[in-house]
Amino acid sequence: MKHRVVIALGANIGNREQELKAALAALTERGMTLGECSRFYETSPVGFVSSKSFLNATAVFFSDLEPMELLLLTQDVEQKLGRTTKSTDGTYHDRPIDIDILAIDDIVVDTPELTLPHPRMHERRFVLEPLCEIFPEFIHPTLHLSAKDLLRGLNTLRITEVTAAEPSVVDSLNVLMRQLSQRFNGLSIADVERTIAHEQTHLIVGLDETGAVVATCCLCLASSLTGDKAWLEDLVVDETARGRGYAKQLLHHAIAIAKSLGAKSLYLTSRPERKAANALYKKVGFEPRETNVYRMVF
Numbered sequence: 546m547k548h549r550v551v552i553a554l555g556a557n558i559g560n561r562e563q564e565l566k567a568a569l570a571a572l573t574e575r576g577m578t579l580g581e582c583s584r585f586y587e588t589s590p591v592g593f594v595s596s597k598s599f600l601n602a603t604a605v606f607f608s609d610l611e612p613m614e615l616l617l618l619t620q621d622v623e624q625k626l627g628r629t630t631k632s633t634d635g636t637y638h639d640r641p642i643d644i645d646i647l648a649i650d651d652i653v654v655d656t657p658e659l660t661l662p663h664p665r666m667h668e669r670r671f672v673l674e675p676l677c678e679i680f681p682e683f684i685h686p687t688l689h690l691s692a693k694d695l696l697r698g699l700n701t702l703r704i705t706e707v708t709a710a711e712p713s714v715v716d717s718l719n720v721l722m723r724q725l726s727q728r729f730n731g732l733s734i735a736d737v738e739r740t741i742a743h744e745q746t747h748l749i750v751g752l753d754e755t756g757a758v759v760a761t762c763c764l765c766l767a768s769s770l771t772g773d774k775a776w777l778e779d780l781v782v783d784e785t786a787r788g789r790g791y792a793k794q795l796l797h798h799a800i801a802i803a804k805s806l807g808a809k810s811l812y813l814t815s816r817p818e819r820k821a822a823n824a825l826y827k828k829v830g831f832e833p834r835e836t837n838v839y840r841m842v843f
Contacts, residue, residue: 548649550577550615551683553663553672553718555643557590564626564642571622572606572644580605580682583675589757595639603647603675612649616659620642633646647672651686660687664686670754701790702751702760704798710737714750717758720737725781747802751782751795764799766806775808792822796829804843811841 550715552572556564565585573579582604589598608615610750647663654661656796662685664750666672673696676683683692690698715737724730741748752761763782766773777799784792787826803811815836823833 547607548615548652550608551647551648551676551680552606552619553603553645553647553666554604555588555599555601555642555645555671555701556641557597557599558639558641559627561585565600565602567626568622568642568644569604571625572619574608575618575622577606577618578606581679582640583678586671586675588671590639591671597639600840601671601675603616603679605680606709610753612646612652612654612659612661617651619646622712626807647676648686650681650686653686667698668754673699688706688813694826697806699754700791702791702794704749704751704795707741707748707750708736710734714758715764717750721761721781721783722760722779724784725779734808747785749795749799749802751791752806753786759783760791760795761803762795764802766803766808771795772809773807775803775806775811777803777813780813792825796812796825800829800841809843811843815839 554565583602585600585602587764588601647666676692747764749762750758753759760782763777763778826839831841832838
């Protein structure tokens with residue numbers, strides 16, 4: 546009986562692309578039939594600190610082998626490609642090759658040697674993004690969610706307001722603001738403290754599933770004779786995290802805050818050349834005004 550075997554591959558030592566290609570070739574030479582492989586994704590290490598980034602891919606193979614036989618095969622290929630130790634007890638290291646069995650059909654296995662489906666696959670972006678590329682209709686055997694649904698869960702920002710100028714947050718804001726403006730000179734802790742000290746100013750950040758700050762915006766409330774107005778400033782999503790819907794989530798959050806504060810309208814500015822951003826603003830409900838201004842009336 547042919548089993549459909551979903552495998553994740555990764556490497557962050559040596560010639561990473563060559564290692565991934567060698568692993569695919571070795572699995573094929575050992576009798577597995579390659580159905581499809583994703584492109585190679587550049588990713589940051591997860592679960593440990595390293596200066597060496599990974600190349601990751603997901604592949605679908607077909608094989609007559611049973612689960613334990615497949616495990617032994619993948620471990621043997623890893624060893625022949627230079628991996629001498631496996632990660633244990635949540636301790637991870639740099640490695641020349643990593644081959645993980647994510648799922649075999651809808652088989653469920655729970656032994657000290659092998660757990661299927663892979664117990665952390667639904668938490669890992671470097672697994673789900675390439676999996677959605679080649680097998681979006683994959684259904685997790687125990688969670689009963691598709692690969693698309695699992696990735697959508699990871700793409701939900703944890704949005705919060707900055708109430709203390711912690712150094713790590715200031716560092717993240719500096720990274721984001723430099724992507725927004727080439728003329729940006731950098732923020733100090735005092736700059737952030739001064740910003741959040743204003744009662745009418747709300748500094749908002751969005752964190753991804755790893756806890757990293759990947760988006761920010763600043764909501765400012767102003768009172769006038771024609772009613773309270775809110776301005777949205779400095780909205781930016783990290784360039785490595787774009788395409789996940791974070792900007793839209795941040796916009797909806799800011800709109801909700803502006804309404805709760807009693808604002809009658811919300812304004813923002815955006816240059817004409819920012820076509821993707823401007824299209825999003827219109828889609829969310831902002832109307833373009835003169836001089837690059839967008840307005841939403843509540």
